[in-house]
Amino acid sequence: MDLLSFLNFYxxxxxxxxxxYALGAIGITLVFGVLRFAHLxxxxxxxxxxxLVLALVAxxxxxxxxxxxxxxxxxAGIAVGLHWLFYEHLRRRSAxxxxxxxLGVALMLRAIVQVVWGxxxxxxxxxxxxPESYFGIRIKDREFWTLAATVVLVVALMLFLGYxxxxxAMRAMSxxxxxxxxxxxxxxxxxxxxxxxxxxxxxxxxxFLGINTELKSLMGWYMLLPMFAAAILGGVGRVEGAVLGxxxxxxxxxxxxxxxxxxxxxxxxxxxLLIMLALRPTGLLRGKVL
Amino acid sequence: xxxxxxxxxxxxxxxxxxxxxxxxxxxxIQWGLTGLFNAGIAGFFAVGAYTSAILTGPAVEGRLGGxxxxxxxxxxxxxxxxxLIAWPIGKITLRFRSDYLAVATIGVAExxxxxxxxxxxxxxxxxxxxxxxxPFGDLDYLFSQLAYLGxxxxxxxxxxxLVEHQFRSPWGRMMRAxxxxxxxxxxxxxxxxxxxxxxxxxxxxxxxxxxxxxAHFNRSITPEGIDPMITTFLIWIMLILGGSGNNxxxxxxxAVVWIIWSMTEFATDQLPTEMAIQAKYIRAFLIGxxxxxxLRFRPEGLLPEDPTRAGRKTGGGGS
Amino acid sequence: MTAxxxxxxxxxVGGYGGADILHGIDLTVGRREIVxxxxxxxxxxxxxxxxxxxxxxxxxxxxxxxxxxxxxxPPNRIVRCGIGYVPQVxxxxxxxxxxxxxxxxxxxxxxGLEAALERVYVLFPxxxxxxxxxxxxxxxxxxxxxxxxxxxxxxxxxxxxxxxTAGLSPRYCEQIFQIIRDVRAAGVAVLLVxxxxxxxxxxxxxxxxxxxxxxxxxxxxADLLADREIAQMFLGG
Ligand SMILES: Nc1ncnc2c1ncn2[C@@H]1O[C@H](COP(=O)(O)OP(=O)(O)O)[C@@H](O)[C@H]1O
Ligand SMILES: [Mg+2]
Numbered sequence: 133m134d135l136l137s138f139l140n141f142y143x144x145x146x147x148x149x150x151x152x153y154a155l156g157a158i159g160i161t162l163v164f165g166v167l168r169f170a171h172l173x174x175x176x177x178x179x180x181x182x183x184l185v186l187a188l189v190a191x192x193x194x195x196x197x198x199x200x201x202x203x204x205x206x207x208a209g210i211a212v213g214l215h216w217l218f219y220e221h222l223r224r225r226s227a228x229x230x231x232x233x234x235l236g237v238a239l240m241l242r243a244i245v246q247v248v249w250g251x252x253x254x255x256x257x258x259x260x261x262x263p264e265s266y267f268g269i270r271i272k273d274r275e276f277w278t279l280a281a282t283v284v285l286v287v288a289l290m291l292f293l294g295y296x297x298x299x300x301a302m303r304a305m306s307x308x309x310x311x312x313x314x315x316x317x318x319x320x321x322x323x324x325x326x327x328x329x330x331x332x333x334x335x336x337x338x339x340f341l342g343i344n345t346e347l348k349s350l351m352g353w354y355m356l357l358p359m360f361a362a363a364i365l366g367g368v369g370r371v372e373g374a375v376l377g378x379x380x381x382x383x384x385x386x387x388x389x390x391x392x393x394x395x396x397x398x399x400x401x402x403x404x405l406l407i408m409l410a411l412r413p414t415g416l417l418r419g420k421v422l
Numbered sequence: 423x424x425x426x427x428x429x430x431x432x433x434x435x436x437x438x439x440x441x442x443x444x445x446x447x448x449x450x451i452q453w454g455l456t457g458l459f460n461a462g463i464a465g466f467f468a469v470g471a472y473t474s475a476i477l478t479g480p481a482v483e484g485r486l487g488g489x490x491x492x493x494x495x496x497x498x499x500x501x502x503x504x505x506l507i508a509w510p511i512g513k514i515t516l517r518f519r520s521d522y523l524a525v526a527t528i529g530v531a532e533x534x535x536x537x538x539x540x541x542x543x544x545x546x547x548x549x550x551x552x553x554x555x556x557p558f559g560d561l562d563y564l565f566s567q568l569a570y571l572g573x574x575x576x577x578x579x580x581x582x583x584l585v586e587h588q589f590r591s592p593w594g595r596m597m598r599a600x601x602x603x604x605x606x607x608x609x610x611x612x613x614x615x616x617x618x619x620x621x622x623x624x625x626x627x628x629x630x631x632x633x634x635x636x637a638h639f640n641r642s643i644t645p646e647g648i649d650p651m652i653t654t655f656l657i658w659i660m661l662i663l664g665g666s667g668n669n670x671x672x673x674x675x676x677a678v679v680w681i682i683w684s685m686t687e688f689a690t691d692q693l694p695t696e697m698a699i700q701a702k703y704i705r706a707f708l709i710g711x712x713x714x715x716x717l718r719f720r721p722e723g724l725l726p727e728d729p730t731r732a733g734r735k736t737g738g739g740g741s
Numbered sequence: 742m743t744a745x746x747x748x749x750x751x752x753x754v755g756g757y758g759g760a761d762i763l764h765g766i767d768l769t770v771g772r773r774e775i776v777x778x779x780x781x782x783x784x785x786x787x788x789x790x791x792x793x794x795x796x797x798x799x800x801x802x803x804x805x806x807x808x809x810x811x812x813x814x815p816p817n818r819i820v821r822c823g824i825g826y827v828p829q830v831x832x833x834x835x836x837x838x839x840x841x842x843x844x845x846x847x848x849x850x851x852x853g854l855e856a857a858l859e860r861v862y863v864l865f866p867x868x869x870x871x872x873x874x875x876x877x878x879x880x881x882x883x884x885x886x887x888x889x890x891x892x893x894x895x896x897x898x899x900x901x902x903x904x905x906t907a908g909l910s911p912r913y914c915e916q917i918f919q920i921i922r923d924v925r926a927a928g929v930a931v932l933l934v935x936x937x938x939x940x941x942x943x944x945x946x947x948x949x950x951x952x953x954x955x956x957x958x959x960x961x962x963a964d965l966l967a968d969r970e971i972a973q974m975f976l977g978g
Contacts, residue, residue: 170521172461172528218714228459228520229717232658235461235524236713239651243707247700297848300837304845307834314794314828315891316820316849357532360525395540402529409522410514422519 140270142387148275148344150382151282155337156355157362157374158289159330165306165369165420166326169227172234173214174334174359176241179352181207181335182342183245189256196256196343197277204335211331212324220323238353246349254347278340285336286375289329293371298325306369306420358385358401364408367419376416380404426564433567435684440574441635443676446660447578447585447669448628454667454727455594456621457601459520463629463657464650465531468538469507470500470630471637471648475551476544478638486544493557497634504630505623507534512622517615523622531650538645550644554637574635578673581628586669588624597621598667655709656683663716665723674724683709746805747772747899747930748824753792753802761800762788764954768932770899775921775931777945777962779938785954786934787829790901793932794826795819806899821849825892829903829934832888835877839868842876842887846894861890864920882913889920899930907936918944942966 156178163171184206188199218237222230263270293299301322305312313319338352345351362381366373381401388400413421445463452458460466474496481488491499511530515522538545545551558569588594600614637643656679664675686708690701716723746769756762762785770776778786791797793804795816804812811819820826834842843861847854862869865886871879876887885905892900902921906914914937921931921944935941942948942962950958950965958965 164521170525172524221718225721226457228457228524229721231459231521231524232662233714233717235658236655236710236717238710239655240707240710240714242651243703243710246703247707250699297844300841300844301848303837303841304834307836308831310796311828311832311834312845314796314816314820314826315845316817316895317845318817354532357525357529393540395536396533399533399536402526402533405529406511406514406526409518409526413518422521 136268140268142390143383144269144271144275146383146386147379148278148340148382149386150379151279152337152340152344152378153355153358153362153382154375154378155282155285155333155340156359157366157378158286158371159334159337160359161363161366161368161370161374161419162302162306162326162330164363164422166302167323168309168422169230169234170360171330172231172356173238173241174330175352175354175356176238176245177207177211177214177331177334177352178338178341178355179245179349180210180241180338181331182338182347182351183249184335185339185342186249186254186256186347196339200336200339203339204332207335207338208328208331211327211334215323215327242349242353249347249349251349256343256347274343278344281336281340285333286371289333289371298322302326354398357398357405358382361401361405361408364413364415364419365404367415367417368422369420370415370417373415373417373419430564430567433564433571435680437567437571437574437639438684439677439680440571440578441632441639442657442660442680443578443673444574444581444635445629445632445657446664446672446676447581448625448632449657449661450625450666450669450672451585451588451621451628452625453661454672455589455601456597456618457520458516458618458622458625459524460527460622460625461524461654462527462529462531462650464648464653465527465534466504466508466626466629467633467636467653468531468534468643468648469504470633471643472538472545472551472633473503473630474500474634475554475637475643479551479554482546484543485546487551490555493555493638496638497631500630500634501627502630504633505627508623508626509619512619516618516622531654535645535648535650538648545645548645550642550647551637552642554641554643556638556641559641570639574639577631577635581631582669582673585628589669593617593620652706652709655713656680659709659713659716661723662713663720663723665725665727667727668723668725671723671725671727678724745772746770747807748793748932749803749805750789750793751803751805753789753799753804755792755797755799755801756788757797762954763792763799765802765956766951766954767956768949768959770930770932771946772930773925773928774947775925775933775945777941777948778932778934778951779941779948780951780957784951786951787903788954789951790826790828790903790932790934793819793901794824817849820895820897823895823898824901825895825897825899826901827885827888827892827903827905829907833876833879833884833891836875838873839876839879839887840872842891843894846891850895857894857896861893864893864923865890882909882916885909885913885917886920889917893924897929899932900924901932903934904936905933906940914940939966 156174159174160171163169181203184203185196185199188194188202189196214237218233219230222233261272261274263272293303301317302325304317305319305322341351341355358381362377363374365380366377381404385397385400388397392400408415445467449460449463452460476487477489477491477499478493478496479487480490507530511526515526540547557573558566561569597617600617660675660679661672663679665671686705690698690705693701748770750766750768753763753766754761766789778789780786792799795814799812803810806822806824834845843858847857850857867883868886868890871883876884879887889905905917925931933941933945942965945962948962948965949956
């Protein structure tokens, strides 16, 4: 295999998949870091976002990329709603009960998608898309836009967390929740804000997966393992870690088909997860361990 | 003969309840007693089912197995294999909070599902393993069913006594102490991870047994037969609704939830076909919702954990 | 007793959900007063501060601050009404910079952030050059200063300090004590829990001795220092 075909068949798709995982893993790492539990419904929340775009496209005929922001906002609303309905009342009890509740939420979200949209594969737009060639590297428009949008979202999030009052409050809560509370930070609002961001990014991850492959009711659930692997690989609580981890897992999965039957792609993420937990549970960038 | 049909159905239901009760007891050791969140019950269940099927099933060209060993050996093998799969997972993740175990067990269940679906040489892929021996399978239908029910209840009784004994033993008290007070437990240091591992393996073995019991009852096991989410979820609701930490609660929960679950199937079977497919997913939604309602309004379950033995009001869970 | 106390705790009973830790604690802090709290390990000193700050709920007793009964208020409301608290452990945001730590202390402050930062940097000149460093990378003494500075960002009327000098070198101890004096000079009352009992007694206007969740003695620092029994119990002879 020459370099160019490696780039075209493995690296480019790997980076695209990696950026999808990265966006998903940011959500996982934010819940893990700020709210301190493993959110098992994150994948299905992404599925919901992807299908909301589909609903908008089908309902209004608008371009899916234009529909995305609306779906992101709607998913953010769903995320906050889930928090209110199912998670908040458990916060005073054991954190692991929240994890159990989130598995139930995963099942509910998935069931809603299956009832409304069925279980068959769907696409946003029909037809075959031909990639453009740049110096021999072939990249499809939608891949290009996926990467560009990921960069914009990640940079925006980093700026928000690094330089705004509420962004810093989120980091403070992730760093030391008790101290955040007794410094006067409104941890309830910060929690809601965190869910909003998680919903926004989750919907984007789901949409990017949907537009680059296809929409299926289980698409998000199958992303859960790679997203968690990416978050733990990068270091729990670290946004830049989630991006790094997502990229590594995405590229590794695409390359794994060279030596692994493709149906076992997800075994790779699982292996990474176990290896990291065994050898370096803080991840590459020294994250938290619950 | 209307009553005969009813009796048949009741026996059939009772067999399922018995099998699920064993699974719920397995989960009760992991969650109720120790506070471990196993989100991949279906995986251990499937391992048990396939292991026993391979050990006892008929030989087929080009496929592993066909050892035609006695069923009892298959069941023991099922427990051992489920434990063996659980061991590395527990070893790696039980040092941490149970969130990691949850994710890892989802992963295990997923990999097992993939293996079951795609490995011809081992699991015969989508066609599954069939023609498994069934104890008392040569008797007339009703007697055969009754005999199998007896066998399941015998296993359930054994499991119940064993689990109940463990719950009351010093080991059980220690597990409860670890569950209820992570900080005090931390002084036990490395020992905790080991104790948790014991509980996790114990529970996993029982889940393997449950899988084997079901496989031999159906005389077959297919990937279709184990929808990971639904199986895992039903068992969780059985335990939480019944009362985590209470073994009789686990059994009661198995009965209540299985009866409700079957009734809803009964109801949705009446629907026209177009809606029947959607109804399947509506049922899935409802069990998800039911879990939320139990967590919210009756977290201690129908039969709460005995407070004189436990010192804690709201079922299981680490820190 | 104090004529016009800024804080008065009366008959405080409570704990962490299990058995009670405090069995009826009384104490008062006057305006501009430095009040010490000493006692053996596990006496409940930290628990008293947590109760005042609303981190644990009392089963009985009252906590009055200024003219309000603040028992049962959540911590963020208590911060707002003018009490600052420096916990004994985990009292900085390790991964945030020194400056961000201070900003978080002023989270409730809508304006005057720059001026408040300036005041804190004047009190803790060592922190100025570290302002862009993560607090977790600082030495113990500097970290204590960050924690102290964070609690001062809202200009509290009363400061609760939980063993601010624990584990610090004598140089830092002296510096911390000096800052407490400066803070008091600026009109702030201080409730100081200390391990170094002798130093604390010598330093405080008044002090309480707690043991097993009860008041054992109270008086001026000098009187308590002179008391034989107390000296034997807590001061190592
Ligand atoms: N978070 C907690 N949960 C339960 N018990 C606690 C907790 N923190 C302290 N205790 C107990 O409360 C008692 C008093 O502790 P504390 O107030 O920290 O003592 P100190 O006077 O040394 O500051 C001790 O017996 C301690 O074990
Ligand atoms: Mg203390």
